[in-house]
Amino acid sequence: MDGSIGKQFLKDYFKRTDESFGVFFDAKIREANSISNIPAELLRRFAVTARKGKKIRGALLTLGYQMSGGTNNEAIDTASFIPELFHTAGLVHDDIMDQDNVRRGLPSLHYQYADMGKTLNISTDLMHYGESMAMDIADAVFFLSWDVLLNLPFDDNLIRKTGLIYSQYVTRCAYGQALDVTNIEIDGATEEDILKVHKYKTAEYTGVMPLLMGSALAGDIDDTRKQAIIEYGTAFGWAFQIQDDILGIYADEQELGKPLGSDIEEGKNTLLTLHLSKHGTSEQKAFLKEVLGKENISAENVEKMREVLKDAGSFKYVYDLGLMYVENAKQAIPAVTSDKTYQDILESMAVFMMERAT
Amino acid sequence: MDGSIGKQFLKDYFKRTDESFGVFFDAKIREANSISNIPAELLRRFAVTARKGKKIRGALLTLGYQMSGGTNNEAIDTASFIPELFHTAGLVHDDIMDQDNVRRGLPSLHYQYADMGKTLNISTDLMHYGESMAMDIADAVFFLSWDVLLNLPFDDNLIRKTGLIYSQYVTRCAYGQALDVTNIEIDGATEEDILKVHKYKTAEYTGVMPLLMGSALAGDIDDTRKQAIIEYGTAFGWAFQIQDDILGIYADEQELGKPLGSDIEEGKNTLLTLHLSKHGTSEQKAFLKEVLGKENISAENVEKMREVLKDAGSFKYVYDLGLMYVENAKQAIPAVTSDKTYQDILESMAVFMMERAT
Numbered sequence: 121m122d123g124s125i126g127k128q129f130l131k132d133y134f135k136r137t138d139e140s141f142g143v144f145f146d147a148k149i150r151e152a153n154s155i156s157n158i159p160a161e162l163l164r165r166f167a168v169t170a171r172k173g174k175k176i177r178g179a180l181l182t183l184g185y186q187m188s189g190g191t192n193n194e195a196i197d198t199a200s201f202i203p204e205l206f207h208t209a210g211l212v213h214d215d216i217m218d219q220d221n222v223r224r225g226l227p228s229l230h231y232q233y234a235d236m237g238k239t240l241n242i243s244t245d246l247m248h249y250g251e252s253m254a255m256d257i258a259d260a261v262f263f264l265s266w267d268v269l270l271n272l273p274f275d276d277n278l279i280r281k282t283g284l285i286y287s288q289y290v291t292r293c294a295y296g297q298a299l300d301v302t303n304i305e306i307d308g309a310t311e312e313d314i315l316k317v318h319k320y321k322t323a324e325y326t327g328v329m330p331l332l333m334g335s336a337l338a339g340d341i342d343d344t345r346k347q348a349i350i351e352y353g354t355a356f357g358w359a360f361q362i363q364d365d366i367l368g369i370y371a372d373e374q375e376l377g378k379p380l381g382s383d384i385e386e387g388k389n390t391l392l393t394l395h396l397s398k399h400g401t402s403e404q405k406a407f408l409k410e411v412l413g414k415e416n417i418s419a420e421n422v423e424k425m426r427e428v429l430k431d432a433g434s435f436k437y438v439y440d441l442g443l444m445y446v447e448n449a450k451q452a453i454p455a456v457t458s459d460k461t462y463q464d465i466l467e468s469m470a471v472f473m474m475e476r477a478t
Numbered sequence: 479m480d481g482s483i484g485k486q487f488l489k490d491y492f493k494r495t496d497e498s499f500g501v502f503f504d505a506k507i508r509e510a511n512s513i514s515n516i517p518a519e520l521l522r523r524f525a526v527t528a529r530k531g532k533k534i535r536g537a538l539l540t541l542g543y544q545m546s547g548g549t550n551n552e553a554i555d556t557a558s559f560i561p562e563l564f565h566t567a568g569l570v571h572d573d574i575m576d577q578d579n580v581r582r583g584l585p586s587l588h589y590q591y592a593d594m595g596k597t598l599n600i601s602t603d604l605m606h607y608g609e610s611m612a613m614d615i616a617d618a619v620f621f622l623s624w625d626v627l628l629n630l631p632f633d634d635n636l637i638r639k640t641g642l643i644y645s646q647y648v649t650r651c652a653y654g655q656a657l658d659v660t661n662i663e664i665d666g667a668t669e670e671d672i673l674k675v676h677k678y679k680t681a682e683y684t685g686v687m688p689l690l691m692g693s694a695l696a697g698d699i700d701d702t703r704k705q706a707i708i709e710y711g712t713a714f715g716w717a718f719q720i721q722d723d724i725l726g727i728y729a730d731e732q733e734l735g736k737p738l739g740s741d742i743e744e745g746k747n748t749l750l751t752l753h754l755s756k757h758g759t760s761e762q763k764a765f766l767k768e769v770l771g772k773e774n775i776s777a778e779n780v781e782k783m784r785e786v787l788k789d790a791g792s793f794k795y796v797y798d799l800g801l802m803y804v805e806n807a808k809q810a811i812p813a814v815t816s817d818k819t820y821q822d823i824l825e826s827m828a829v830f831m832m833e834r835a836t
Contacts, residue, residue, distance in 0.1 A: 152653050155678055158660050159653035213617060217610040240660060243745070243771070252575035252659045255613060259571060260652035262620055267645040276634035283641070287625040294618035295510050295517035301610045302516050302598060320513055387601070413601070 121464065123472025129465050130472070133179035137197050141171055144201055148264060162257040165232055170208040170261075172224040172377075174478065176360070177203035177330045180469075184334025184349070187462035195273050199282075199337055203330045205265040206290055209258035210297075216251050217301055218386055225377035230254035262290075274337055282336040289329035296320025309389040315358070322364075323357025327449075348455035352466065355449035359473040362442035365390045366435070367478070369425055375478050381422045387413025391441065395434035404428050442474045479822070481830025487823050488830075491537035495555050499529055502559055506622060520615040523590055528566040528619075530582040530735075532836065534718070535561035535688045538827075542692025542707070545820035553631050557640075557695055561688045563623040564648055567616035568655075574609050575659055576744055583735035588612035620648075632695055640694040647687035654678025667747040673716070680722075681715025685807075706813035710824065713806035717831040720800035723748045724793070725836070727783055733836050739780045745771025749799065753792035762786045800832045 145167035153160035178200035185196040214220075215228040222228060227235070234250030242249045269283055300317045303309050331349045340346075365383065369392065373380045383390050396408050407428055411421050429435045449470040453463050503525035511518035536558035543554040572578075573586040580586060585593070592608030600607045627641055658675045661667050689707045698704075723741065727750065731738045741748050754766050765786055769779050787793045807828035811821050 155650065155653045156657050156674070159656040162656055210617075213613060217613065219606070242660075248577070249659070253656060255571060255575065256652055256656050256659065259568075259617075259620070259655075260649050262617070263645050263649040263652065266624060266641060267649065270638055270641045270645060276638050279638055280628055280634050283624060283628045287621050287628060291618050291621040291625065292513065294614055294621065295513045297617075298517040298520055298611060298614050299514050301607070301614065302600075316514070 121467050121471060123468055123475040125464055126467075126469030126472035127476075129183070129469060130174065130176060130179050133182060133200075134175050137175070137178065137200060138171065140197060141201060141204070142167070144198070144268075145170070152260075159257070159260065162233075162253060163260070165229060166208070166212070166257050166261060169212075169224055169226060169229060170204060172226075173204060173208060174476075175200075175204055177207050177326055180327070180330035180353075181334040183462070183465060183469075184331035185338045186334075187457045187459060187466075188335040188338035188340040188345075190334070190338030192273065196334065196337065198268065199272050199274075199333070200330075202265045202268050202286065202333070203325070205261050205268065206286075206325070209261040209265075210293065212254050212258040212261075214297070216254060217297070218382070220378065220382055222378045228254070229257065272337070278337055278339060281341065282333050285329065285332045285336055289325045289332075292320050293322075293325040296322070296324075303389060309394065311391060311394060314389055314391055314394060318358055318361040319354060322361040323354050325357075326353075326360055327355070327357030328353030345456060348452050351452035352449050352456050352470075355445045355452065356470050356473060359442045359445040359449065359470060362391065362438060362445065363474050363476060365392055366438065366442070367476075369422065369429065370435075371477060377478070380419075381411075381417040381425065384411055384425065385413070385415060385417050391438045392429055392434050395437050396429060396432050399434065399437075400428070400432040404432050439474070446470045446474055479825050479829060481826050481833040483822055484825075484827035484830035485834075487541070487827060488532065488534060488537050491540060491558075492533050495533070495536065495558060496529065498555060499559060499562070500525070502556070502626075503528070510618075517615070517618070520591075520611060521618070523587060524566070524570070524615050524619060527570075527582055527584060527587060528562060530584075531562060531566060532834075533558075533562055535565055535684055538685070538688035538711075539692040541820070541823060541827075542689035543696045544692075545815045545817060545824075546693040546696035546698040546703075548692070548696030550631070554692065554695065556626065557630050557632075557691070558688075560623045560626050560644065560691070561683070563619050563626065564644075564683070567619040567623075568651065570612050570616040570619075572655070574612060575655075576740070578736065578740055580736045586612070587615070630695070636695055636697060639699065640691050643687065643690045643694055647683045647690075650678050651680075651683040654680070654682075661747060667752065669749060669752060672747055672749055672752060676716055676719040677712060680719040681712050683715075684711075684718050685713070685715030686711030703814060706810050709810035710807050710814055710828075713803045713810065714828050714831060717800045717803040717807065717828060720749065720796060720803065721832050721834060723750055724796065724800070725834075727780065727787065728793075729835060735836070738777075739769075739775040739783065742769055742783065743771070743773055743775050749796045750787055750792050753795050754787060754790050757792065757795075758786065758790040762790050797832070804828045804832055 149160050149163050152163050181200040181203055182196050190196055211223060212229050215223055216230050220228055221231045230250040233253040234246040237246040237249040269279060272279060296317055300321050303313060303317055328350050331353050335349065367376060368383050369380060371380065393408060393412065397405060400408065411417055450467055453466050456466060457463055507518050507521050510521050539558040539561055540554050548554055569581060570587050573581055574588050578586055579589045588608040591611040592604040595604040595607040627637060627644065630637060654675055658679050661671060661675055686708050689711050693707065725734060726741050727738060729738065751766060751770065755763060758766065769775055808825055811824050814824060815821055
């Protein structure tokens with residue numbers, strides 16, 4: 121099976137919820153505006169970025185609900201904003217930490233506000249102003265995501281159980297982020313270290329959390345199924361992150377919506393560069409050392425890195441690892457659901473994680 | 479009535495909950511440690527700062543519960559960690575935004591981690607590493623505060639209502655913070671502008687939110703009382719913030735646990751400096767202009783600022799405004815509770831806000 125069913129599921133979800141996501145933001149922007157146009161404008165800009173996401177997590181939440189027998193489709197579409205709000209707010213903080221200046225084809229929010237600071241005649245460090253404003257609106261959105269949850273038309277008990285899943289996984293995501301921020305810089309990180317960061321920082325809240333939250337909202341609390349969802353979702357999330365690392369070098373920059381090679385510029389230890397640093401020729405290793413952690417990697421060096429990673433077998437090694445996780449995800453599916461339709465969506469979604477071009 | 483009953487109430491609360499607050503953190507630190515000692519150490523350091531707070535908000539939450547007839551004292555003490563976690567996490571973000579380097583007698587968390595970065599051989603900008611790590615653990619704690627709420631032994635419906643209050647007020651606090659970060663820098667801020675920032679950034683989540691959350695956990699949803707709590711709490715919070723501004727210049731630095739004059743260094747518009755800029759002699763205004771927004775204000779200039787603010791009548795003007803808010807808070811008390819004991823605590827707490835030396 122290829123990723124086309126999964127791709128279509130994501131596309132349908134995006135199309136179905138895009139307008140209501142906008143309506144949601146409009147209402148919240150009006151509320152913010154009753155305090156001041158300053159937070160309202162911040163939220164308006166946040167919304168533009170949030171609406172441009174791939175929305176894998178939102179789609180998975182609706183899938184978790186549907187495959188667990190839930191039938192309130194309108195409510196679950198609203199619920200699906202929760203992981204999307206968390207995800208985009210997290211990216212805003214992440215872009216500050218990683219000093220990334222482009223996100224989803226737009227200047228990162230803190231860059232937008234560094235510019236805004238000029239208009240407002242902010243007299244001190246404009247970048248610091250931008251970072252403060254971006255940090256702050258992401259905080260507001262973290263809180264708003266709880267407001268969404270607590271206002272859903274589901275039983276109090278289901279809301280509580282869903283909230284417990286949410287708080288658990290987002291806390292772990294923040295712990296994983298601390299590990300990532302520190303590991304970027306530490307020499308001697310192993311493959312195990314990197315996969316651990318991927319698990320906590322990305323895989324769990326991407327693959328596991330939305331499916332579990334959706335299932336919980338449908339009233340599902342069966343431990344065996346829960347375990348299978350965790351297995352599927354973690355493997356799904358690992359595959360997602362591996363393809364993310366690959367796309368960071370091999371994507372079409374325009375389509376990707378962020379600069380190629382930014383992991384390399386940050387000197388981040390990824391599975392690709394780790395493999396190269398161990399298995400490359402001395403010339404290839406020297407090239408890695410030359411570009412790793414240096415600002416403004418050239419298009420030529422991105423192109424050369426692509427070749428070097430292919431020549432050294434690093435691309436194949438990491439790509440195959442991603443396919444292995446897709447396989448692991450598939451293995452878990454029968455215990456997640458016995459419904460053939462949902463089995464197919466789950467399988468194709470996992471496959472699509474390694475096929476996607478953005 | 480003076481502030482001694484209020485002071486004692488705070489002291490009793492602190493003493494009663496200090497150990498269990500530590501036990502709470504220990505359990506969460508162990509959880510974080512199961513992922514890695516890096517987030518665990520971050521949380522351990524966060525806990526040290528959190529436990530040193532004045533804990534006004536935690537105490538108010540228990541008061542809101544008790545005066546609304548709640549009787550599960552152990553559970554409400556745990557619930558009271560929620561606003562304290564939010565408050566300290568908010569301060570961690572605030573210290574990054576305001577570039578404050580001391581908090582509660584310790585280096586701010588981001589300064590602690592800039593130092594830590596040296597030990598870990600972090601190769602890039604240490605201050606950026608410190609800010610990233612501090613930003614991140616505060617995010618984690620925001621999420622943990624929800625975990626506390628959702629695990630409380632109260633009915634699902636009460637948890638949900640309490641959560642709705644929590645999400646509403648902390649979102650508004652973040653909006654107020656955006657206003658503050660921007661207003662710091664904008665010339666021509668009026669008294670109304672500053673009081674608006676105080677309301678959203680501080681007064682509501684300090685005075686209103688904990689009382690409403692405590693009342694909600696006791697099952698209280700009466701609209702008239704709710705309105706009275708909002709009136710009392712907002713006035714209480716304004717008085718709190720005004721005294722905070724005053725203490726920022728007039729406190730004993732050792733007792734205060736942070737440097738005097740930091741608002742002046744940041745060039746922040748406060749009610750004190752605003753009054754001075756309007757009503758001071760040309761010499762006094764020239765002095766203000768000389769020190770406002772300049773780094774490292776000297777002890778001599780703090781001392782001179784104290785005198786200038788007194789001579790220009792700015793101190794008296796702002797102090798009287800604080801007393802007016804205390805008076806407003808008192809007016810609201812009869813509609814909050816008819817119980818004399820709780821009336822006295824509410825009144826004395828409000829009075830204490832303008833008496834406190836830290």
